[in-house]
Amino acid sequence: MSRIDVNVYMEPAEWWQIVVAFTTLAGFLVVAAAIVLQALRHRPPMVLPKRECSCQRADSWDRTAWALDMALDGGQDRRNLGLAVLEQLSASQFPNKLDAQIVAQARTMLNRL
8 A cells, every 4th residue: 555645724814715715605595595584485474363353352342332323413414314323243254242232222222212
């Protein structure tokens, strides 16, 4: 077996070699960030049923309170408008059956006035 001597001489890196190395690294990071952002953009939205339900219920009661105020107002046109809105609200789907029953009962009582 013959013996081969290998001498490695390391010189400091040139400035352009450092720039090329960091540019390559930066390029990989930009591509990775683009992939992550694309994945986040196309993910399905998070569903928050309880909060959405409570918001719908609050909105329904705000509409109901407005309609009751209109129905109890002195003017006939405003009363008719309030009763019509109450009728639509009782026909629409409330978050639960008790709310729908309350609105239906209020509408029935106001129709008797």
